[in-house]
Amino acid sequence: MLERSRALFRVDAAASQRTQGNTVYWILASTASGLLLMGWLLPWFVNAYSAGVGFSPQDALISSPTGVGTFLIYILAVTMVILVLSTIVEPVARRMGRRFGPRVDRVRLIAALLGLALTAIIWFLVKVLAEEPLFGSLQPGTYTDSAVWLTMYGYAVAALVYGARRWVVARQTLAFGVAILPFGIFLPLMFHQAPDFLLWAAGSLAIYMLLALGLNVVVGFAGLLDLGYAAFFAIGAYACASFASPTHNIHLPLWVLIFLGAAIASMFGAVLGAPTLRLRGDYLAIVTLGFGEIIPDLATNNVFNLTGGPNGISGIDQPHYGFLDFSASPRWFYWALLLVSVAVIVLLRNIERARVGRAWVALREDEVAAASTGINTTTTKLLAFAIGASVSGLAGAFYGSIVSIVSPDDFSFSVSIAVLSIIVLGGIGNIAGVILGSFILTFVIFWVLPNMNEWSTTLSQTVHVPALAGIDFSSYTYIIYGAALILMMLLRPGGLLPSRARAIELESGGETESLAAVQGVA
Amino acid sequence: MSEYKGSATVDPGSLAAGGGTASLVAPAGLAPRQAQAGGLLGSIGPVVRAVHGWTSTYFAAILLLMIAVGIALTGFQHGYTLMGEQIKNALVLGAIYALVAIGYTMVYGIIELINFAHGDVFTAAGFYAFAIASVLHLDGLATSSFGGLLLALIIVFPLSMIAAGLTGVVIEFVAYRRLRDSPRLAPLITAIGVSFLIEGIMLVVEGPDNVTTHQASWINGQAFTVAGVSVLYTDLFTIGMALFLMFALGAFVRRTRLGKAMRSTAQDRTAALLCGININRTISATFFIGSALAAAAAIIYSINYGVLKWNIGFHLGIIAFTAAVLGGIGNIVGAGVGGFLIGVIYVFGGSLFGGEWSESLIFAVLVLILTFRPVGLFGVEVTTRA
Numbered sequence: 042m043l044e045r046s047r048a049l050f051r052v053d054a055a056a057s058q059r060t061q062g063n064t065v066y067w068i069l070a071s072t073a074s075g076l077l078l079m080g081w082l083l084p085w086f087v088n089a090y091s092a093g094v095g096f097s098p099q100d101a102l103i104s105s106p107t108g109v110g111t112f113l114i115y116i117l118a119v120t121m122v123i124l125v126l127s128t129i130v131e132p133v134a135r136r137m138g139r140r141f142g143p144r145v146d147r148v149r150l151i152a153a154l155l156g157l158a159l160t161a162i163i164w165f166l167v168k169v170l171a172e173e174p175l176f177g178s179l180q181p182g183t184y185t186d187s188a189v190w191l192t193m194y195g196y197a198v199a200a201l202v203y204g205a206r207r208w209v210v211a212r213q214t215l216a217f218g219v220a221i222l223p224f225g226i227f228l229p230l231m232f233h234q235a236p237d238f239l240l241w242a243a244g245s246l247a248i249y250m251l252l253a254l255g256l257n258v259v260v261g262f263a264g265l266l267d268l269g270y271a272a273f274f275a276i277g278a279y280a281c282a283s284f285a286s287p288t289h290n291i292h293l294p295l296w297v298l299i300f301l302g303a304a305i306a307s308m309f310g311a312v313l314g315a316p317t318l319r320l321r322g323d324y325l326a327i328v329t330l331g332f333g334e335i336i337p338d339l340a341t342n343n344v345f346n347l348t349g350g351p352n353g354i355s356g357i358d359q360p361h362y363g364f365l366d367f368s369a370s371p372r373w374f375y376w377a378l379l380l381v382s383v384a385v386i387v388l389l390r391n392i393e394r395a396r397v398g399r400a401w402v403a404l405r406e407d408e409v410a411a412a413s414t415g416i417n418t419t420t421t422k423l424l425a426f427a428i429g430a431s432v433s434g435l436a437g438a439f440y441g442s443i444v445s446i447v448s449p450d451d452f453s454f455s456v457s458i459a460v461l462s463i464i465v466l467g468g469i470g471n472i473a474g475v476i477l478g479s480f481i482l483t484f485v486i487f488w489v490l491p492n493m494n495e496w497s498t499t500l501s502q503t504v505h506v507p508a509l510a511g512i513d514f515s516s517y518t519y520i521i522y523g524a525a526l527i528l529m530m531l532l533r534p535g536g537l538l539p540s541r542a543r544a545i546e547l548e549s550g551g552e553t554e555s556l557a558a559v560q561g562v563a
Numbered sequence: 564m565s566e567y568k569g570s571a572t573v574d575p576g577s578l579a580a581g582g583g584t585a586s587l588v589a590p591a592g593l594a595p596r597q598a599q600a601g602g603l604l605g606s607i608g609p610v611v612r613a614v615h616g617w618t619s620t621y622f623a624a625i626l627l628l629m630i631a632v633g634i635a636l637t638g639f640q641h642g643y644t645l646m647g648e649q650i651k652n653a654l655v656l657g658a659i660y661a662l663v664a665i666g667y668t669m670v671y672g673i674i675e676l677i678n679f680a681h682g683d684v685f686t687a688a689g690f691y692a693f694a695i696a697s698v699l700h701l702d703g704l705a706t707s708s709f710g711g712l713l714l715a716l717i718i719v720f721p722l723s724m725i726a727a728g729l730t731g732v733v734i735e736f737v738a739y740r741r742l743r744d745s746p747r748l749a750p751l752i753t754a755i756g757v758s759f760l761i762e763g764i765m766l767v768v769e770g771p772d773n774v775t776t777h778q779a780s781w782i783n784g785q786a787f788t789v790a791g792v793s794v795l796y797t798d799l800f801t802i803g804m805a806l807f808l809m810f811a812l813g814a815f816v817r818r819t820r821l822g823k824a825m826r827s828t829a830q831d832r833t834a835a836l837l838c839g840i841n842i843n844r845t846i847s848a849t850f851f852i853g854s855a856l857a858a859a860a861a862i863i864y865s866i867n868y869g870v871l872k873w874n875i876g877f878h879l880g881i882i883a884f885t886a887a888v889l890g891g892i893g894n895i896v897g898a899g900v901g902g903f904l905i906g907v908i909y910v911f912g913g914s915l916f917g918g919e920w921s922e923s924l925i926f927a928v929l930v931l932i933l934t935f936r937p938v939g940l941f942g943v944e945v946t947t948r949a
Binding site: 260264266268316317319320322323324326327328330331332334335338339341342454455458461465469516517518519520521522523524525526527530531534 | 675676677738741742745747748749750751752753755756757758759760761762763764766767771877878881884888917919920922923926927929930933934937
């Protein structure tokens, strides 16, 4: 026990900087290369796909009337090749024992800045001086326009990574935020193609991410397995539906709504948490599961005439708040979601390290020991439930105003399990892991699976296997959740990005010291 | 983590009782932690604690009283014939819950894991039986004559029980065995994963709609009428079969070597290991028996209701788990009695408050049990040694 606690709190600063900082460095470097490649290839793919003819940047540059454009494109290609190739070669070289020194970094920085400047010049030439387009039209809403923005962003990230490598390694989180956040902010400006799709995708992602972050407080930080988490989501959504719809003729603005949703949900979290305080582990799980089933049941049965029965509440207001006209442009929704998500992430990160967060860890590790060191277990547990529920209520309020209709079916057990799968997949108790998990799972569930039907139909026509066409992949979600939970728990219990403390706890096994060895023999 | 082990040590009193009532586990580990729970209860005051203690002590009496009042109210409101009908329905439903609950209680007793997949093994077993009946064309055989019916039952029961039992063993081997010594959260999450995996497979294979199994036509006719309540042969078969299986299981656990091995493994795994008991085999056997009983319950369910759906096992499983908790988890007799009680609560709750509230009522009962009497009706209150 003592050894385990020591391992928990031992911080090898140098080692953590070496590994963690480098992780962020690698992530950013590959992001930059990926963006550059995407920016280069996107117009080609799109044009080849839609027009059916080979329309590549090369074609465009041959047909470009001025020699200036051709010249610029060649330099641009060189900078891109330098950056992408060096990113690919660097880990290989490293494995062979050679490190890229500051001189290489300087070359790459110059390449990145040059590329950034050239892309800006091209943009300026085409947009302002109305030069013949180099590789497709640059009208807003076209893929080529998006490609130029992606390229510029890629160069900017590359410049940051290679120009300020030591800073990136030293202040990894800050560097990651600085590099990635502007992308999130400018995304709706860079992609005009389908604003509704963007909102829908970002909305699903952000809502599941918020839910997962909230559940992570309860399950990851405090170690209380909550299987009825969708209940609080439902409460937030119904609160939003009640206070911003014609049902009761109350129309509150979104900013009030989300706090109201969070407050009501956290109240419920504390109230529902109270009877479960004395329960441990699996009993807690089953009781929360019961609550998770009761709440949608109450909504279905239209208790107190508040919830509209099985059809739910429809006609929730599109938030209209001063100059922020959400109905006219989904972008405002996007930015509101981004703002709230970032705020929640920062807040939870701080809470995790505050006194309460450390109390949760202690509680999770050993409740008796935690109580005897003076931690008020009741308050601490209730706080975990309340904070977890409040984030979920926030997500619920957003959900209500995005989909504008809430019904009990949206909050079934499978939602709770989807959120649990996100946490388990990403890394229980690790905020970065949870974010990663929500990206992966929402991508698979909301994009890959619905598209799989189409892909498999295409594939079946190509390879002449008619059986492939009939499969409805959207019914595979349950299998994916189940497989994710089982495989992660069996193979990598800490998740894709394990939290250090949690990994130690899950791997050490805890309960049995020598018995495991004995049973291995038996 | 270590406190679980400490609190699960066996109380001599309950051990003695365990031999008699075929109890698999000492309920000491589930006792409320009064020494520690002082926070909320203590701050509100001794009154709450007194009320809590009183409710906890007389929980069984209060629950039975409520059930009796519920039954009587149904009689007053809707007439005594309907009350009789409902009692019959409750017993039939209770028999199914009891059989499923036994699987939960055995598994929890032996490895302290809520096997969330158990309810889905129930559904899968129902589909196995349906498949066996279709492949062997048993529907025609069963409806042709009494002998044919007997033959069909003799074919379908063992085959699907073995298939379901093997499913349970495979689940344990693949998903739970490696996690037996990890912290509790890990096998619990895996169990949910297995449950979702099975449901997902059934959703893909059997489709999202109700599947008619035709087994409702197997047993026909009215046996006799008591006070206006017509009792069908199906009802008699259901309750008779359930009781037979439960008593057979009781005898098995009490009398045979494997049953003894199960009880000792449940009480103290290390000590059982030191006595030369093959732990892995014993646990596999437990899963086999639990899943086989779920299969029997699933066939009975098919014979009674004639439809299956990919996700019926989930809610049915939670309700059966409530039954297991009500009877004191780890206690096989308790699970049987709890199953019938939950059946009564489900049916009469439905007739009093409306059928849409039945499940909420059961979940509320579950929360109440775990709040006031986590050791169950038959559990012995033991001072905690956490």
